Amino acid sequence: MLFTIFAALTVAGAVAAISLRNLVHSVLSLILAFAGLAAVYLLLGAQFIGFAQILVYVGAVAILIVFTILLTRNDGTFGHSSQASWNLGALIVIAVFGTLAWAIHSSTALHHAPPPQPEATMQQIGTALMVRFALPLEVIGLLLTAALIGAATIALHEKQERP
Amino acid sequence: MTWIVRNLWLIPALPALAAGLSALAKRHQRRFSASLAIGAMGLSFLLSLCAFSQVMLAIAHGQASRQVVNFPWFQFGDQWLKLGWMLDPLTAIMLVMVTFVGLLIFIYSTGYMAHDDNFTRFFCFLSLFAAAMLGVVIANSLLLLFMCWELVGLTSYLLIGFWYHKPSAAAAAKKAFITTRIGDLAFLVGMLWLFSQAGTLLFYDQGAGCLEHSALTAMVAHLTSIGMAASTGIALLIFAGAVGKSGQVPLHVWLPDAMEGPTPVSALIHAATMVAAGVFLVARVYPLMAAHSDTASVITATTALQVVTWIGAITAVFAALIAVAQNDIKRILAYSTVSQLGYMMMGLGVGGVAVGMFHLITHAFFKSLLFMGAGSVIHGCQEEQDIRRMGGLSKLMPITFATYAVGMLALCGFPLFFSGFWSKDAILHAAMGWSISRVPFYLGSLGALLTAFYMTRQVYYVFFGTSRLASHNEVAPATHAPHSTSATPHESPSNMTVPLVLLATCAILLGAIGTPAWPWFDSFLSGESPVFAFAGFLEHGILPVMLTSTLIVFLGLALGWWFYGRKPILSADRPDALEQLHPGIFHVLQNKFYVDELYEHTVIRWNSALATFSDWLDRWVWNGVVMSVSNLVLGLSWLARSTDTYLVNTSFDEGCHTVTTSGKLLARLQSGRTQSYLRMVGIAFAALVLVLIWSARS
């Protein structure tokens, strides 16, 4: 029951995020969707992920998007694609969803009883990160650093090269 | 083995060394080059005397007169090819003759060639020639002999063409080399045959040499497919080499032309030594020539020796006839040389080694004397060689005249006091007793008559009467050197006359070693001690032959006097006395029996026709086949190209067009808009999932 409420919340937020005309409203709806998803994670027993979801997406990504919107404010041209391309897009999206839903529906592998709640304590996650996934951790750290520097470099106001 | 035998190689090596050193000399180092050549030759002469005395001593002590030194040269297969040298009476006498005559001619050349630009080169070639000739003499291997023989031919070529700027000299040099090479190739084949028969080319090798008994017996017994003994075939082929080198008929044509060379060269090479090498070769391989089976009941002359005799006899008369009608002083002597070489061959054929060789030695002295005298005359007359334009020189050049007269009388065989008499007499005597036929004797006698006649003619033309040189110069001063108008003929310098005198002395004295009373030469060659006995004159047939030949000589001299000496010859342009007598015959003789023309129209023309044919074959037949094949290929490729152009290319162009069109269509997809790409991804994703599910189902 709880799952259905949160799921509906999430989908509603997502739909609002992509369909609203005002970008700031879109971001607010996006935050709603992220929060709903975090709640779903908590329901599924992944507390750490749920909190990470809130911290990263709601706390960082959404704020970043807001900043971007503010920086590109005076664009003035909002709105959807042309009618034809909109129709085509909608058709494709429906097809994709249809196939996915049909696949889930027709799958036989999913019909077994849910196993007991697994343990995913912070300590276990920390141990796994530091022992088994130490190298990917290092790599993702490196990637984040590179992305940080790269983003800063790209977004920096360029100097006039030729006077 | 004595020191001189072990070091016999020094005799040719010294002149070779001198040749090498003077080849490096600069053009102006004339004195160095000449003294080097003469010094080396002098040393060789001394060594030759040593060798000669060594042989004399050995004979006197009754030891073996032949000593050989053999050494390995190179290996092929499982055997070594050996070369070697030897010292025997034949070698010894030839060594002394060659080095002595050579030395005198070298000295003479310093005077004769004094004004030539290429003086050093001349002495280089002369030394090389001497080295090669001495190599021929000492060789104990047919191969070594052949190699030196070819080198002799090379130096002869170089020296005939010494005045290379004259086209006639260059042509004569080439002619000489090639004509002798024809003979040499037969020689080469003979040598190969001998090698395959005897297994060795050493003449003497302690019983295993190719001239020793066992090899000769085998060769006589070995019959070829045409029924001739191998030894005969080999001997004839080797003799062909001698024919080429010694200017025998039919390969004599080069020798008169060779007179284009400087006169000392003619004296040394084309009179005294090289041309005699052919005679020497026959003498050297005489055991092979004379080899006959032991079983033959009647010992007659072998086929090889018969051929030698006939060729010699014919040459003797043939060349003497031509000599009668020549006007060039050197050409007369050249034909005389050919004729005398014929005598030597005949002597070898009918009488054996000693007879032929004796004439070779005496002839070497008096003929080189004559040539050098002729050189002196030419030198004195500003390079004039035509005897009709000489005359009256006996007073102007007394020493030359005196020595020339000695040489001429020796050549004619003037009785008793001149060496030529004795050697020619020995030949005639042997021919008289030849078992096959008397004809060679008659031919020889005729030759002697002609010799006396043409020599008298020449001497009258050159030395008697009045000088016709000046008158000629008045007639056509432009054709001859203008400076000679003021100069009169003069006597030559002492370095030219002294050798003449020495040679003249020898030409007289040498007769003493071969008289029937004291046949030293004969016994020396056969390795015995000579016995002195006047009884030698009384042997069967000797005195009649001597008388006959004396008569013949006097007849010849008298005829000469009759035609040319009775009335002084007044003008160079008047026809010859013989020409007046019978112009037709005279012209045939003057044109050398048209042998050159005959060769020109047969052998040489055939040869060039073959050459043209071969070139034609190359250009049109072989190349034609290739060209037609390639044309066929070209035709096929043209066909293929048409197919390509009209069939393949057209359809290909169509295909290309389609591709371009569809490419344009496809390019529309590539709009550059992200969203359109993503649409594609979406469709593909859906399709992929469907396909996967469907395939999992089925």
Place this chain on the structure above:
Amino acid sequence: MNLTPSISSLTVVPLVGALAVLALGSNRKLARGVALAFAFLALLVTLLLWHHFNSASGTLQFEEVHAWIPALGVQYHVGADGLSLLMLLLSTLIVPMSMAASWHIQEKPSLYFALILLLEAGLIGTFTALNFFHWFLFWELSLIPAFFLIRLWGGSQRATAATQFFLYTMVGSVTLLLSFLALFLYTGIFDFITLGELARSGHLLQSLAATSHGTAATADRFALLLCLGALLGFAVKVPIVPFHTWLPATYAEAPTGITMLLTGTMSKMGLYGLIRILLPIFYLQMRSMRTPLLWLAVATVVLSAYAALVQKDLKRIFAYSSINHLGYCLLGIFSILKFTGDDPALLSEKAAALSGVFLQMFNHGLTAATLFWFVALLEKRSGGLRGLNDFGGLRKVAPVFCGLMGIALFSSLGLPGLNGFIGEFLIFKGVFPLAGWAASLSTLGLLLTAIFLLGIMQRVFAGPLNPSFAHMPDLTTAERLSLFPALALMVTLGIYPQLVLGVINSTVLHLVQQIR
């Protein structure tokens, strides 16, 4: 210290040299200097090999075997016996000479010298390889630089000449390749030595008969066909009349330095192939064709000499003279095919003929290359003229030139005391008892050689001086010095042939034992 070099290292030297010359770029002086240095290095390595060669043994030495493509029976198998060594020495000797003759080349010098070095690598490989596969690789490798050298630096007709050269040799190569592929299909062997052993033991014919399901007779016929195919490849290269028409045109049109290489070394590839490959493997088939082959050899000797008589271009004369000289080698090779059994006397004649062939190959390479060198020097002075009648009386202005060229001419003529004589004598000595008629007919070639070579001396050196050459310079000191080794070698070999014969003798005996 062990200084024995390997054949592989010898092969690598010119390859590295070619790359180095190319890498150094277009500096003419640097390029030719480096190229010459590498050529000398190769010569040095060859001399070391020569020094370490055990002349008492007739078998292969310095052998190296590595698996290469085992599935195809392809090995890297190299080795050298006396013949290979002699040819290596000849090649490494001619290459520096050729470079010296093209010292002043103006167009793309680095490419030119690099191609020469590449050609040398091909030659070295050909003369040492013992496996058909990589032997053929090198055989073709030497063809490509030669083609480009002729095509890019040749005379006015170079395009035709290069194409003719390439096509002719390619056709030969193709039939050769087909023959050996067929042989490989039926035996599975590419190795020359093994194939030779199979042929001697009779297994070759057996396996041909067995695999082709034929009778012994068809196998014989098939083997003859294979033999002919291989023979054609070599016949073009040598060349044998009538497969020779490419040669005069090519020799005349190639730059003279390259003509030296073509005549000095590449023509030896054909003869080498005949001796190394065809004789041991196909001797039975060759023996059955002995008389026609001998006729071809005689025709090669005589017709080429006759053709030389009427040529007017010095290079064409020497080209025909080359054919003539190689004809004597053919005569020697074909004559030893005669069946002799164990008769020691005839075996000895065969050894003589084969020794003569080896010596003649070396001598001809040396002499012909030197003669073309002289033509190059003459061309340099005359501004490209080289007709027989363009000159006259050169002895007056250039006595040293004429004297030294005279030595080379007389060496070519076979004058005793110079190198040409011994080879020809040994060939004739061997051939005469084996095929007397062929030897006797071929002596005509010796006479004709004398006629046209002396004709050159008469027309070019003697006679009145042609006024347009009145100021022709004689040889410079540098030219004299660079010519000196070749001429010295001619005289040395003429007087002391044991220098070469001592090394090849065991090889000759070994080969003769194989072909009884």
Place this chain on the structure above:
Amino acid sequence: MTPLSSCLLLSSLLFSVGFAGVLMRRNAILILIGIELMLNAANLNFIAFWRYGSAPEALTGVMFVIFSIGVAAAEAAVGLALIISIYRHRKTTQIDRMNSMRG
């Protein structure tokens, strides 16, 4: 309907909504939002399979999601920086004007 399949259904809905945003909106920022939604849908799948999968104690799904979040954060940062940069040059964030790569 099992919990797993409902999770997957939610995930696919989320994905489709995000995809619709990407395809049907022209604003670059909205497209980025769509992408974030699609990523989240994927993350949800991981968690769901971890929760109902066969070996949850290995924590593989969790770990995957952690790294995925990291990558998504980096991607968002760079993507937004690019949008700002493009905006500076072209004065627009409309994606269909950015077609200079047209074939």
